[in-house]
Amino acid sequence: MAEFLQYLFSGITVGATYALVGLGFAMIYNASHVINFAQGEFLMIGGMMTVSMLGAGVPMPLAIVAAIVLATVVGLALEKFAVEPARNAEVVTVIIITIGASIFLRGLAQVVWGKEYHALPPFSGDTPISIGGATILPQSLWVLGVTVVVVAALAWFFNRTLMGKAILATSHNRDAAQLVGINTGLVLLISFGLSAALGAIAGIMIAPITLTSYDVGIMLGLKGFVAAVLGGLGSGVGAIVGGLILGITEAMAAGYISSEYKDAVPFVLILLILFFLPNGLFGVRGTERV
């Protein structure tokens, strides 16, 4: 039992990270139907910027704010200068653009911040908390707590604010949204900014646990994409659930099946799910209109 609990803790912590990244994918996908392969780089920017600010003697809270701001600016620039001009191009063209952007950002980070791994100090110590014979780090609770807060804040944003509703409307039908006077260009810009900020927050939260470096975004970005698709692209709930399923499956696979094949298990899972639910767990099953 304690064993199971330990796997679960591990899975939930990692899964929450995947969920936050997946949420970033979902947000951009919703507004623009673009899969942003540079999403992982926002996590990297968040983590690395905080580390470098701390190194420069800036107090932690300020460093975090600076990191989020930087990531947001990068996100906005990405939309404005890279995605916006190619708006009418084919899906894979835009995918390649975001891949190019991620290589560019990674390269830049490597030049500016170097290639070494860095550890961010945990926010509230690293004395493990024992629950039912299993242990969890305080930082994991931070990750989970922040995930919950972010999800709640996003729910409020999309359901209660005009801008949030505008983003939702744009995701359903861009032309119609434009007709009713929504500035869809602005919506796109904001969703990129928001998603970048989200990525940065995730990157900062997990840096004390997973360590951070210029290329930390590759794997996390990929896993976030898996989470988003698993849940059903464009569904916020889907991304969260997808991320948690992914994390927990990995942990359970490592614990109970084989640690060598634990990385393959999520992909087998996603293939199976897609075979039976071609639109992911929470994806909309639209009927084609001809």
Next chain:
Amino acid sequence: MSLLRVEQLNKSFGGVHAVQDLSFEVDPGTIHSVIGPNGAGKTTLFNLVTGVYTPSSGNIFLDDQPTAGRPAHVLARLGMSRTFQNLQICMNMTALENVMVGRHLHLDRRFLPAMLRLPGIVRGDRDCRDKAAELMNFVGTGRYLDSDAASMPYGALKRLEIARALAAEPRLLLLDEPAAGLNANETAEIDVLIQKVAQTGVTVVLVEHDMKLVMNISDHILVLDYGKKLAEGTAEAVRHNPDVIAAYLGAA
């Protein structure tokens, strides 16, 4: 004997009954129109007949052969061809190639000969190209022979779809709102074109909003309302049917 027979056809999406208990027959060599207010289920009926949707229940027969639920490409093989309400032109191809796609079933579709470009393929394609060009002239889009489909005007694309459908040499041609979005002049031209097609012996089933067009050319009219059959008969009979008048006035 009827060419197309629909028996007690039903289709629902979730709780919405798009088509209910619908039965009708289409005689060969006629122009058969389906009309009805918006949302009456005309396009759904089309999609059911052409295999895009699978019926919830009921039967469809082409030449007494059951076809309900069979995929579109199999129906095409049985001699059924169609156009689409929202244009379905392949914008990544030229106009001529679009029509050539329509002749797919009449060509050698084997992979290996195609890959090795055996003489038969070359010959088949040359004939196909000529036939397609002929058809483009027939529907009146001859001047777009070498154009990219993406560069053609809307009205011409509507005809191009008809040419593509005809390229399959169908026995049954289903036209889904061929005049939608066209001006009066273009509509009149479509009117002529459909009659020209019918004269070649192709049976035409037509969904259309333009009453003038429908009344002008139809041999037989089926009126739908809320997925059910409201009336059926010749243009004259339908025009004076009180239910139809009520539905249209009510809808308007």
Next chain:
Amino acid sequence: MGWMRAPRTGGLMLLALIVAAIPWFLPNNFYFEMAILVGINAIVAVGLNLLIGYAGQISLGHAGFFGLGGYCSGILVATYGWPPALALLLGAVGVAALAFIIARPILRLKGHYLAMATLGLGIIISIVVSTEDWLTGGPDGMYVPPFTLFGWELYGEAVWYWVIGGLLLLAVWLALNIIDSPVGRALRALHGSEVAAQAAGVDTTRAKVRVFVVSAVFAAVMGSLHAHYAGFVTPTSSGFFHSIELVTMVVLGGMASTFGAVVGAAILTVLPQLLSGFEDYEMVVFGLILMLTMIFMPQGLVPTLARVCKRRDQRASPIPGVDEVDP
């Protein structure tokens, strides 16, 4: 109508000329190596372009097939002493069978879901080859003996160059043939409008499965030859990044342009070597080039340039598109 076929043969002739001429300008074996790698990548890209560019079905897992071809050769030849040609054949047939089995459920998916599924497939393959080290040598890969045919060993850069060059011409010829046939038109039609293609009698599922299998076989055969040429095969060759690289070749060169795939492969193979002088800035420059090309030429290089040339030609001559290389 004669001119319609001219760009085909014209383009193929030009490519043949380039292939024949290049060795005169290659000062040493390193340049031959680059040319050979360009050729290998180009053939895979030409095959992948049939799937992505023409049929409009994305695959982020084709490196998996490339790797399987390589490992099939490595294992059968090095470990079990099979003749390389037979191993290559079996690899191609095996990959074709695998692709055929998974194609149906996978190709039911659309857009990003298809991308995800193919990506997952590729990653699973690369994890398996990396983990089963008793068979594959693990992460550091395995040794693959030289390619021999009837006792004759394929040895030396020049020999390899002509073999790969010949295969490239063959691959381009086959691809052009497929595209310019009812089969190819059906593929492009299902890209343009799947329902329209079905209404015209195209069995779209079958068409997709076939082109998926063909592109997988292109990758498997080249993976096998590459393993023989390199002398080893590693899990990297079947990994996610190689898949992305292959897709990038197709998109950069120009989707639905067979010659575009060749150009894309050439650029992405040679560019990193040209950039090696930038040291730390290599990634920055590479990413920037990738981004800028796709932003300003979203159609890809060859179609965009072809259009520019066409426009210029139209001004000069009354017959449009005569010099167009693109099929």
Next chain:
Amino acid sequence: MRGKHVRAWLAASAVAMASSGAIAADTIKIGSFLSVTGPASFLGDPELKTLQMYIDQINAEGGVLGKQLALVHYDVGVDADNARTSTKRLLEDDQVDVIVGGSTTGTTMAAVPLVERAGVPFISLAGAVVIIEPVKKWVFKTPHTDRMAAQKIFEDMKARDITKVALISGTGGFGKSGRAQSTAVAGDYGIEIVADETYGPKDTDMTPQLTKIKNTDGVQAVLNFGFGQGPAIVTKNYKQLGMTAPLYQSHGVASKKYIELAGDAANGVRLPGSALLVADKLADDDPQKPVVIGYQTMYEKATGTDVSTFGGHAYDGLMIAVEAMKTAGSTDKEAVRAAIENTQGFVGTGGVVNMSAEDHLGLDLTAFRMLEIQDGDWVLVD
């Protein structure tokens, strides 16, 4: 149109090649391919810096055989294909006199057939024993092998009466090879491997694997074979789970960075390392002391970062090559190769090197020091 460009480009590069050939007459070309970017950049980065630094220094002091040294380097990440292409470029295009490089075993092994065929001395900086076993005529290496690391660790365990060991290793080439070597030699020391877990190179949480080990009966010590950030996370997770059995790491973590990343959790961790890590703690009569102090001072002054043993491997490789050229009195490849093979009593950062026709490494177990981490620093155990 396009053809003309290609020709122009090729012609230009041919000219560039010819001109570089002209320079080659009075310089000695040291070729190198390293993993400067990617997951093994912590190996390649200090290696490259070391090569640059010492080649500059040697040149400043008048060069070798009256000629200046020129470094030709290509970054290959961890991609074997890339390594092969770069090696071919070094051999064919740059026509280097000797190659010092290959941060990882995978990239090294990709280059081996080429250097063997071309007949150019090649000193590898990678770990696995397969590089020099069986002996390859032109291939040498400087770092201790993973088998030696395993032997050193088991020796220490045996001394502590540990017989049941749990193994956890990375799934990269280094971890895989280390795991295989550990399993192979454990029996020689009467040690039984009772648990065998792995983790991926980019994994961020190893608690499930460690939980499994924790719940395995009779585990007296845990050995982690891996490099990069993985071992640091393992160490942190180890502490999180409250595991108390001695934790051993391999020589793959032999840099201060590991201690920094793992923090307090690293206290008490043991690993086999080279003298370089404990330069200031060596006995004054230790033959290695002046060498390692010299290297450490120079590296830390030039780069502002802590030394790692990895940069030291590059120092050893370069110096062995340079010494061999001096001994041979020329850059003739066969003569240099023979001189490298006859290296005797060379004192490097990794140990005292005595090579022979049968041994292209020339180190024995004494080259390794058993270290323990205490309060953020290395301490000599023996």
